[in-house]
Amino acid sequence: MLASFQSLNSCIQNQSYGILDFRAKKYSKIRSYCVRCKSSLDPTLNEEKEGKRKLKILIAGGGIGGLVLALAAKRRGFEVEVFEKDLSLVRGEGQHRGPIQLVSSALAVLEAIDENVAKQIMEAGCVTGNRTNGFADGVSGDWFSKFDLSSPAVSRGLPITQVICRMELQDILVNAVGLDIVRNNSEVVDFIEEPSKVTVILEDGQQYHGDVLVGADGIWSKVRSKLFGRREAKYSNYTCYSGMTKFVPPYIDSVGYRIFLGLNQYFVALDVGNGNMQWFAFHKQPPMSKKKKLLEEIFGKWCDEVVALIQETPENMILQRDIYDRDMIYSWGIGRVALLGDAAHPLQPNLGQGGCMAIEDCYQLIHELDQVPNTGSDAICLALRRYAKERIRRVGIVHAATRMASELLAMYQPCIQFKTGPLAHLSTLQITNPAFRMGQAFLQYLLPEFMTWMIAGHG
16 A cells, blocks of 8 residues: 555656646735746637637536536637536435535636636635645544645635535536526437537437537446446445534634544545535445434444534435446547546545546646647547546546545554454553554655645646
Protein backbone atom coordinates (compact mmCIF):
# COMPACT_ATOMS: atom_id res chain seq x y z
CA MET A 1 0.00 0.00 0.00
CA LEU A 2 2.94 2.35 0.66
CA ALA A 3 4.08 1.66 -2.89
CA SER A 4 0.61 2.65 -4.12
CA PHE A 5 0.85 5.93 -2.24
CA GLN A 6 4.29 6.63 -3.68
CA SER A 7 3.02 5.86 -7.18
CA LEU A 8 0.08 8.19 -6.70
CA ASN A 9 2.35 10.92 -5.35
CA SER A 10 4.65 10.56 -8.35
CA CYS A 11 1.68 10.88 -10.71
CA ILE A 12 0.56 14.07 -8.96
CA GLN A 13 4.03 15.61 -9.16
CA ASN A 14 4.35 14.75 -12.85
CA GLN A 15 0.82 15.82 -13.76
CA SER A 16 0.74 19.08 -15.68
CA TYR A 17 -1.89 21.61 -14.75
CA GLY A 18 -3.15 21.67 -18.32
CA ILE A 19 -3.87 24.34 -20.84
CA LEU A 20 -6.05 26.56 -18.71
CA ASP A 21 -5.34 28.97 -15.88
CA PHE A 22 -8.53 30.20 -14.31
CA ARG A 23 -9.58 33.81 -13.98
CA ALA A 24 -8.75 35.63 -10.78
CA LYS A 25 -11.92 36.67 -9.00
CA LYS A 26 -13.10 38.42 -5.87
CA TYR A 27 -12.35 35.47 -3.60
CA SER A 28 -8.87 36.64 -2.71
CA LYS A 29 -8.24 39.61 -0.49
CA ILE A 30 -4.82 39.91 -2.10
CA ARG A 31 -5.12 40.95 -5.74
CA SER A 32 -1.45 40.97 -6.78
CA TYR A 33 -1.50 37.56 -8.42
CA CYS A 34 -0.93 37.06 -12.14
CA VAL A 35 -3.98 36.31 -14.25
CA ARG A 36 -3.27 33.90 -17.09
CA CYS A 37 -6.52 32.80 -18.67
CA LYS A 38 -6.84 31.69 -22.25
CA SER A 39 -10.40 30.47 -22.09
CA SER A 40 -11.72 28.98 -25.29
CA LEU A 41 -15.18 29.90 -23.99
CA ASP A 42 -14.47 33.64 -23.84
CA PRO A 43 -16.52 35.14 -26.71
CA THR A 44 -13.85 37.80 -27.27
CA LEU A 45 -11.31 35.09 -28.11
CA ASN A 46 -11.09 32.51 -30.83
CA GLU A 47 -13.92 34.00 -32.90
CA GLU A 48 -15.59 32.01 -35.65
CA LYS A 49 -14.03 32.07 -39.05
CA GLU A 50 -16.26 33.58 -41.72
CA GLY A 51 -18.49 30.94 -43.28
CA LYS A 52 -17.68 28.29 -40.69
CA ARG A 53 -20.74 26.29 -39.62
CA LYS A 54 -20.82 25.39 -35.94
CA LEU A 55 -21.30 21.75 -35.12
CA LYS A 56 -24.61 20.37 -33.89
CA ILE A 57 -24.04 18.52 -30.62
CA LEU A 58 -26.46 15.88 -29.36
CA ILE A 59 -26.22 15.07 -25.64
CA ALA A 60 -27.65 11.90 -24.14
CA GLY A 61 -28.37 12.65 -20.47
CA GLY A 62 -29.59 15.74 -18.65
CA GLY A 63 -27.69 15.32 -15.41
CA ILE A 64 -25.09 17.79 -14.16
CA GLY A 65 -22.51 16.85 -16.81
CA GLY A 66 -24.97 16.95 -19.70
CA LEU A 67 -26.44 20.29 -18.65
CA VAL A 68 -23.07 21.97 -18.08
CA LEU A 69 -21.90 20.73 -21.48
CA ALA A 70 -25.07 22.07 -23.10
CA LEU A 71 -24.54 25.44 -21.40
CA ALA A 72 -20.93 25.61 -22.60
CA ALA A 73 -21.96 24.62 -26.13
CA LYS A 74 -24.76 27.20 -26.19
CA ARG A 75 -22.45 29.98 -25.01
CA ARG A 76 -20.01 29.18 -27.81
CA GLY A 77 -22.69 29.24 -30.46
CA PHE A 78 -23.07 25.52 -31.11
CA GLU A 79 -26.46 24.09 -31.93
CA VAL A 80 -27.22 21.67 -29.12
CA GLU A 81 -29.98 19.32 -27.99
CA VAL A 82 -30.18 17.42 -24.69
CA PHE A 83 -32.19 14.20 -24.37
CA GLU A 84 -33.13 13.20 -20.83
CA LYS A 85 -35.17 10.20 -19.70
CA ASP A 86 -36.79 12.00 -16.77
CA LEU A 87 -35.61 15.30 -15.29
CA SER A 88 -37.59 14.60 -12.12
CA LEU A 89 -35.42 11.56 -11.39
CA VAL A 90 -32.65 13.78 -10.08
CA ARG A 91 -34.98 14.68 -7.23
CA GLY A 92 -35.06 11.09 -6.06
CA GLU A 93 -31.40 10.69 -6.92
CA GLY A 94 -30.64 13.93 -5.14
CA GLN A 95 -32.22 12.62 -1.96
CA HIS A 96 -30.19 9.43 -2.17
CA ARG A 97 -26.93 11.07 -3.10
CA GLY A 98 -27.24 14.24 -1.07
CA PRO A 99 -25.73 17.58 -2.05
CA ILE A 100 -22.95 17.81 -4.59
CA GLN A 101 -19.54 19.16 -3.69
CA LEU A 102 -18.04 21.69 -6.09
CA VAL A 103 -14.34 22.22 -5.51
CA SER A 104 -12.45 25.30 -6.66
CA SER A 105 -11.45 23.94 -10.07
CA ALA A 106 -15.06 23.02 -10.94
CA LEU A 107 -16.37 26.40 -9.80
CA ALA A 108 -13.69 28.16 -11.85
CA VAL A 109 -14.73 26.15 -14.91
CA LEU A 110 -18.34 27.20 -14.36
CA GLU A 111 -17.22 30.83 -14.14
CA ALA A 112 -15.32 30.54 -17.39
CA ILE A 113 -18.36 28.98 -19.09
CA ASP A 114 -20.97 31.44 -17.78
CA GLU A 115 -20.14 33.94 -15.07
CA ASN A 116 -23.77 34.77 -14.29
CA VAL A 117 -24.76 31.12 -13.88
CA ALA A 118 -21.71 30.50 -11.70
CA LYS A 119 -22.75 33.43 -9.51
CA GLN A 120 -26.23 31.95 -9.07
CA ILE A 121 -24.74 28.59 -8.12
CA MET A 122 -22.35 30.08 -5.58
CA GLU A 123 -25.10 32.19 -4.02
CA ALA A 124 -27.25 29.05 -3.62
CA GLY A 125 -24.46 26.92 -2.14
CA CYS A 126 -22.90 26.59 1.29
CA VAL A 127 -19.18 27.31 1.52
CA THR A 128 -17.31 24.58 3.42
CA GLY A 129 -13.76 25.16 2.24
CA ASN A 130 -13.18 28.15 4.52
CA ARG A 131 -13.41 25.96 7.63
CA THR A 132 -11.47 23.00 8.97
CA ASN A 133 -11.99 19.82 6.97
CA GLY A 134 -10.39 16.41 7.21
CA PHE A 135 -10.35 12.92 8.69
CA ALA A 136 -11.06 11.93 12.29
CA ASP A 137 -11.11 8.68 14.22
CA GLY A 138 -14.67 7.39 14.43
CA VAL A 139 -14.50 6.09 18.00
CA SER A 140 -12.57 8.86 19.74
CA GLY A 141 -13.53 11.72 17.45
CA ASP A 142 -9.91 12.91 17.47
CA TRP A 143 -8.56 14.46 14.29
CA PHE A 144 -6.50 12.07 12.17
CA SER A 145 -5.51 14.48 9.42
CA LYS A 146 -6.71 17.93 8.35
CA PHE A 147 -6.53 19.51 4.92
CA ASP A 148 -6.66 23.09 3.73
CA LEU A 149 -9.22 23.79 1.02
CA SER A 150 -8.98 27.56 1.33
CA SER A 151 -5.36 28.68 0.91
CA PRO A 152 -4.70 26.93 -2.44
CA ALA A 153 -7.86 28.54 -3.83
CA VAL A 154 -7.35 32.03 -2.41
CA SER A 155 -3.69 32.17 -3.50
CA ARG A 156 -4.79 31.42 -7.07
CA GLY A 157 -7.83 33.69 -7.07
CA LEU A 158 -10.27 30.78 -7.29
CA PRO A 159 -13.67 30.32 -5.65
CA ILE A 160 -13.65 28.35 -2.39
CA THR A 161 -15.07 24.82 -2.24
CA GLN A 162 -18.77 24.59 -1.46
CA VAL A 163 -21.69 22.18 -1.48
CA ILE A 164 -25.06 22.73 -3.17
CA CYS A 165 -28.35 20.84 -3.31
CA ARG A 166 -28.42 18.74 -6.50
CA MET A 167 -32.00 19.71 -7.30
CA GLU A 168 -31.24 23.42 -6.95
CA LEU A 169 -28.15 23.06 -9.13
CA GLN A 170 -30.22 21.26 -11.76
CA ASP A 171 -32.88 23.98 -11.74
CA ILE A 172 -30.28 26.71 -12.27
CA LEU A 173 -28.68 24.84 -15.15
CA VAL A 174 -31.98 23.89 -16.86
CA ASN A 175 -33.14 27.51 -16.73
CA ALA A 176 -29.83 28.69 -18.17
CA VAL A 177 -29.78 26.10 -20.97
CA GLY A 178 -33.48 26.50 -21.78
CA LEU A 179 -36.36 24.06 -21.99
CA ASP A 180 -36.29 24.49 -25.77
CA ILE A 181 -32.93 22.69 -25.73
CA VAL A 182 -33.54 20.14 -22.96
CA ARG A 183 -35.98 17.45 -24.14
CA ASN A 184 -37.53 15.73 -21.15
CA ASN A 185 -39.01 12.21 -21.32
CA SER A 186 -36.65 11.47 -24.20
CA GLU A 187 -34.33 8.56 -23.48
CA VAL A 188 -31.61 7.77 -26.01
CA VAL A 189 -31.66 3.99 -26.49
CA ASP A 190 -29.54 3.66 -29.64
CA PHE A 191 -27.59 5.62 -32.22
CA ILE A 192 -26.36 5.22 -35.78
CA GLU A 193 -23.12 6.76 -36.97
CA GLU A 194 -22.68 7.59 -40.64
CA PRO A 195 -19.80 9.28 -42.49
CA SER A 196 -21.49 12.71 -42.42
CA LYS A 197 -23.65 12.58 -39.26
CA VAL A 198 -24.75 10.70 -36.18
CA THR A 199 -28.39 9.87 -35.46
CA VAL A 200 -29.86 9.20 -32.01
CA ILE A 201 -32.89 6.96 -31.62
CA LEU A 202 -35.23 7.63 -28.70
CA GLU A 203 -37.29 5.08 -26.82
CA ASP A 204 -40.44 6.17 -28.67
CA GLY A 205 -38.71 5.72 -32.06
CA GLN A 206 -38.08 9.38 -32.83
CA GLN A 207 -34.75 10.18 -34.48
CA TYR A 208 -32.56 13.28 -34.34
CA HIS A 209 -29.46 14.06 -36.37
CA GLY A 210 -26.29 15.87 -35.42
CA ASP A 211 -22.55 16.11 -36.00
CA VAL A 212 -21.46 14.83 -32.56
CA LEU A 213 -23.06 12.64 -29.91
CA VAL A 214 -21.91 12.89 -26.30
CA GLY A 215 -22.98 10.17 -23.88
CA ALA A 216 -23.50 11.87 -20.52
CA ASP A 217 -26.01 9.28 -19.35
CA GLY A 218 -24.30 8.10 -16.19
CA ILE A 219 -22.80 4.89 -14.87
CA TRP A 220 -25.47 2.77 -16.60
CA SER A 221 -24.86 4.56 -19.91
CA LYS A 222 -26.54 3.08 -22.96
CA VAL A 223 -24.22 5.04 -25.23
CA ARG A 224 -21.22 3.43 -23.54
CA SER A 225 -22.79 -0.03 -23.89
CA LYS A 226 -23.32 0.55 -27.61
CA LEU A 227 -19.74 1.76 -28.06
CA PHE A 228 -17.86 -0.83 -26.03
CA GLY A 229 -20.34 -3.61 -25.27
CA ARG A 230 -22.36 -4.23 -22.13
CA ARG A 231 -20.27 -4.84 -19.02
CA GLU A 232 -21.33 -5.10 -15.41
CA ALA A 233 -20.41 -2.30 -13.03
CA LYS A 234 -18.24 -3.27 -10.07
CA TYR A 235 -19.72 -3.35 -6.60
CA SER A 236 -17.35 -1.48 -4.31
CA ASN A 237 -18.24 -3.74 -1.34
CA TYR A 238 -19.65 -0.65 0.37
CA THR A 239 -23.21 0.46 0.77
CA CYS A 240 -24.09 4.04 1.65
CA TYR A 241 -26.76 5.16 4.09
CA SER A 242 -27.52 8.88 4.01
CA GLY A 243 -29.70 11.30 5.90
CA MET A 244 -30.34 14.97 6.45
CA THR A 245 -31.46 16.44 9.72
CA LYS A 246 -32.20 19.80 11.29
CA PHE A 247 -29.28 19.74 13.67
CA VAL A 248 -26.71 22.42 14.44
CA PRO A 249 -23.66 20.94 16.17
CA PRO A 250 -21.54 23.17 18.43
CA TYR A 251 -18.61 23.03 15.98
CA ILE A 252 -20.63 24.35 13.00
CA ASP A 253 -18.62 27.59 12.63
CA SER A 254 -15.25 25.88 12.64
CA VAL A 255 -15.77 22.58 10.77
CA GLY A 256 -16.99 22.30 7.18
CA TYR A 257 -17.01 18.55 6.89
CA ARG A 258 -15.41 15.70 8.72
CA ILE A 259 -14.84 12.11 7.62
CA PHE A 260 -14.85 9.73 10.58
CA LEU A 261 -12.82 6.58 9.92
CA GLY A 262 -13.20 3.02 11.15
CA LEU A 263 -12.33 -0.51 10.12
CA ASN A 264 -14.31 -1.22 6.92
CA GLN A 265 -16.58 1.74 7.52
CA TYR A 266 -16.59 5.52 7.51
CA PHE A 267 -19.03 8.30 8.28
CA VAL A 268 -19.14 11.72 6.61
CA ALA A 269 -20.79 14.71 8.30
CA LEU A 270 -21.08 18.06 6.55
CA ASP A 271 -22.84 21.37 6.93
CA VAL A 272 -25.19 22.04 4.00
CA GLY A 273 -26.54 25.35 5.27
CA ASN A 274 -29.83 26.64 6.67
CA GLY A 275 -29.39 24.70 9.91
CA ASN A 276 -29.15 21.32 8.13
CA MET A 277 -26.52 18.63 8.50
CA GLN A 278 -26.09 15.96 5.83
CA TRP A 279 -24.42 12.68 6.70
CA PHE A 280 -23.32 9.58 4.84
CA ALA A 281 -22.53 6.26 6.51
CA PHE A 282 -20.49 3.84 4.40
CA HIS A 283 -20.27 0.23 5.55
CA LYS A 284 -18.60 -2.78 3.97
CA GLN A 285 -21.37 -5.33 3.45
CA PRO A 286 -23.32 -7.20 0.76
CA PRO A 287 -25.69 -4.99 -1.24
CA MET A 288 -29.17 -4.05 -0.02
CA SER A 289 -29.52 -4.24 3.77
CA LYS A 290 -31.73 -2.59 6.44
CA LYS A 291 -31.35 0.97 7.72
CA LYS A 292 -31.57 2.82 11.05
CA LYS A 293 -31.45 -0.14 13.44
CA LEU A 294 -28.45 -1.56 11.62
CA LEU A 295 -26.75 1.85 11.65
CA GLU A 296 -27.21 2.16 15.41
CA GLU A 297 -25.64 -1.28 15.82
CA ILE A 298 -22.71 -0.46 13.52
CA PHE A 299 -21.91 3.04 14.80
CA GLY A 300 -23.46 2.90 18.29
CA LYS A 301 -20.10 2.93 20.09
CA TRP A 302 -18.59 5.68 17.98
CA CYS A 303 -18.07 9.27 19.15
CA ASP A 304 -20.99 11.47 20.22
CA GLU A 305 -21.04 13.50 16.99
CA VAL A 306 -21.74 10.42 14.87
CA VAL A 307 -24.30 8.87 17.22
CA ALA A 308 -26.19 12.17 17.60
CA LEU A 309 -26.57 12.67 13.86
CA ILE A 310 -28.03 9.19 13.38
CA GLN A 311 -30.39 9.50 16.34
CA GLU A 312 -31.60 12.97 15.28
CA THR A 313 -32.53 11.77 11.78
CA PRO A 314 -36.08 10.40 11.26
CA GLU A 315 -36.27 6.86 9.88
CA ASN A 316 -37.99 8.02 6.68
CA MET A 317 -35.13 10.43 6.00
CA ILE A 318 -32.50 7.67 6.02
CA LEU A 319 -31.85 6.42 2.51
CA GLN A 320 -29.61 3.66 1.21
CA ARG A 321 -27.82 2.90 -2.03
CA ASP A 322 -25.07 0.51 -2.97
CA ILE A 323 -21.86 2.02 -4.32
CA TYR A 324 -20.68 0.97 -7.78
CA ASP A 325 -17.96 2.14 -10.09
CA ARG A 326 -16.23 0.83 -13.22
CA ASP A 327 -12.65 0.17 -14.23
CA MET A 328 -10.98 3.04 -16.06
CA ILE A 329 -11.10 2.80 -19.82
CA TYR A 330 -8.58 4.66 -21.93
CA SER A 331 -10.73 5.29 -24.97
CA TRP A 332 -13.74 7.51 -24.37
CA GLY A 333 -15.23 7.40 -27.81
CA ILE A 334 -15.27 6.15 -31.38
CA GLY A 335 -15.74 8.33 -34.44
CA ARG A 336 -18.31 11.06 -33.81
CA VAL A 337 -19.35 9.68 -30.41
CA ALA A 338 -17.71 10.40 -27.04
CA LEU A 339 -18.43 9.82 -23.36
CA LEU A 340 -18.39 12.29 -20.48
CA GLY A 341 -18.62 12.18 -16.69
CA ASP A 342 -19.89 8.98 -15.08
CA ALA A 343 -20.55 7.45 -18.49
CA ALA A 344 -16.78 7.56 -19.10
CA HIS A 345 -15.32 7.27 -15.60
CA PRO A 346 -17.75 6.60 -12.71
CA LEU A 347 -16.06 7.29 -9.38
CA GLN A 348 -16.73 6.17 -5.85
CA PRO A 349 -18.06 9.15 -3.85
CA ASN A 350 -15.48 9.13 -1.03
CA LEU A 351 -13.61 12.17 -2.40
CA GLY A 352 -16.70 14.01 -3.66
CA GLN A 353 -15.19 14.39 -7.13
CA GLY A 354 -17.68 12.78 -9.54
CA GLY A 355 -19.53 15.96 -10.48
CA CYS A 356 -16.37 18.06 -10.47
CA MET A 357 -14.60 15.77 -12.93
CA ALA A 358 -17.67 15.85 -15.21
CA ILE A 359 -17.69 19.66 -15.18
CA GLU A 360 -14.00 19.74 -16.07
CA ASP A 361 -14.71 17.26 -18.90
CA CYS A 362 -17.28 19.69 -20.32
CA TYR A 363 -14.80 22.54 -20.54
CA GLN A 364 -12.14 20.44 -22.23
CA LEU A 365 -14.59 18.90 -24.71
CA ILE A 366 -16.01 22.23 -25.86
CA HIS A 367 -12.49 23.67 -26.05
CA GLU A 368 -11.49 20.89 -28.45
CA LEU A 369 -14.67 21.03 -30.53
CA ASP A 370 -14.24 24.78 -30.88
CA GLN A 371 -11.01 24.13 -32.78
CA VAL A 372 -12.69 21.90 -35.39
CA PRO A 373 -12.40 23.66 -38.78
CA ASN A 374 -15.28 21.81 -40.45
CA THR A 375 -17.91 19.11 -39.91
CA GLY A 376 -15.85 16.33 -41.46
CA SER A 377 -15.51 13.05 -39.61
CA ASP A 378 -11.71 13.16 -39.43
CA ALA A 379 -11.57 16.58 -37.76
CA ILE A 380 -14.27 15.68 -35.25
CA CYS A 381 -12.68 12.33 -34.43
CA LEU A 382 -9.31 14.00 -33.78
CA ALA A 383 -10.93 16.60 -31.51
CA LEU A 384 -12.67 13.92 -29.46
CA ARG A 385 -9.40 12.03 -29.12
CA ARG A 386 -7.61 15.16 -27.93
CA TYR A 387 -10.33 15.72 -25.36
CA ALA A 388 -9.90 12.23 -23.92
CA LYS A 389 -6.11 12.46 -24.02
CA GLU A 390 -6.14 15.72 -22.05
CA ARG A 391 -8.52 14.36 -19.40
CA ILE A 392 -7.59 10.70 -18.88
CA ARG A 393 -4.46 11.21 -16.78
CA ARG A 394 -6.06 13.54 -14.24
CA VAL A 395 -9.28 11.54 -14.00
CA GLY A 396 -7.28 8.31 -13.76
CA ILE A 397 -5.38 9.57 -10.73
CA VAL A 398 -8.61 10.61 -8.98
CA HIS A 399 -10.21 7.26 -9.88
CA ALA A 400 -7.25 5.38 -8.40
CA ALA A 401 -7.35 7.55 -5.27
CA THR A 402 -11.05 6.82 -4.67
CA ARG A 403 -10.46 3.07 -4.89
CA MET A 404 -7.37 3.28 -2.73
CA ALA A 405 -9.27 5.19 -0.05
CA SER A 406 -11.83 2.38 0.21
CA GLU A 407 -9.12 -0.28 0.33
CA LEU A 408 -7.28 1.52 3.13
CA LEU A 409 -10.32 1.26 5.39
CA ALA A 410 -9.76 -2.50 5.49
CA MET A 411 -6.44 -1.72 7.20
CA TYR A 412 -7.64 1.03 9.56
CA GLN A 413 -6.75 -0.14 13.06
CA PRO A 414 -5.57 2.58 15.48
CA CYS A 415 -4.86 0.13 18.32
CA ILE A 416 -3.20 -3.27 18.40
CA GLN A 417 -5.78 -6.04 18.72
CA PHE A 418 -4.81 -9.13 20.77
CA LYS A 419 -7.79 -11.26 19.90
CA THR A 420 -6.80 -14.56 21.50
CA GLY A 421 -4.08 -16.11 23.63
CA PRO A 422 -2.33 -15.00 26.82
CA LEU A 423 -2.03 -11.39 25.60
CA ALA A 424 -5.71 -10.93 24.83
CA HIS A 425 -6.22 -8.82 27.98
CA LEU A 426 -3.81 -6.20 26.58
CA SER A 427 -6.45 -5.10 24.06
CA THR A 428 -8.13 -3.14 26.86
CA LEU A 429 -5.02 -0.96 27.19
CA GLN A 430 -5.60 0.59 23.75
CA ILE A 431 -1.96 0.31 22.68
CA THR A 432 -1.36 2.45 19.58
CA ASN A 433 -0.58 0.50 16.45
CA PRO A 434 2.84 1.69 15.11
CA ALA A 435 1.62 1.25 11.53
CA PHE A 436 -1.25 3.63 12.33
CA ARG A 437 1.17 6.41 13.30
CA MET A 438 3.26 5.78 10.21
CA GLY A 439 0.20 5.95 7.98
CA GLN A 440 -0.95 9.13 9.69
CA ALA A 441 2.45 10.80 9.19
CA PHE A 442 2.59 9.75 5.56
CA LEU A 443 -0.95 10.98 4.92
CA GLN A 444 -0.14 14.33 6.48
CA TYR A 445 2.78 14.59 4.06
CA LEU A 446 0.90 13.52 0.93
CA LEU A 447 -2.60 14.88 1.55
CA PRO A 448 -1.89 18.65 1.30
CA GLU A 449 -0.12 18.19 -2.03
CA PHE A 450 -2.85 15.93 -3.38
CA MET A 451 -5.70 18.18 -2.21
CA THR A 452 -4.05 21.27 -3.73
CA TRP A 453 -3.64 19.45 -7.04
CA MET A 454 -7.21 18.16 -6.93
CA ILE A 455 -9.01 21.40 -6.03
CA ALA A 456 -6.85 23.91 -7.89
CA GLY A 457 -5.33 22.07 -10.82
CA HIS A 458 -7.30 21.41 -13.99
CA GLY A 459 -5.69 18.88 -16.28
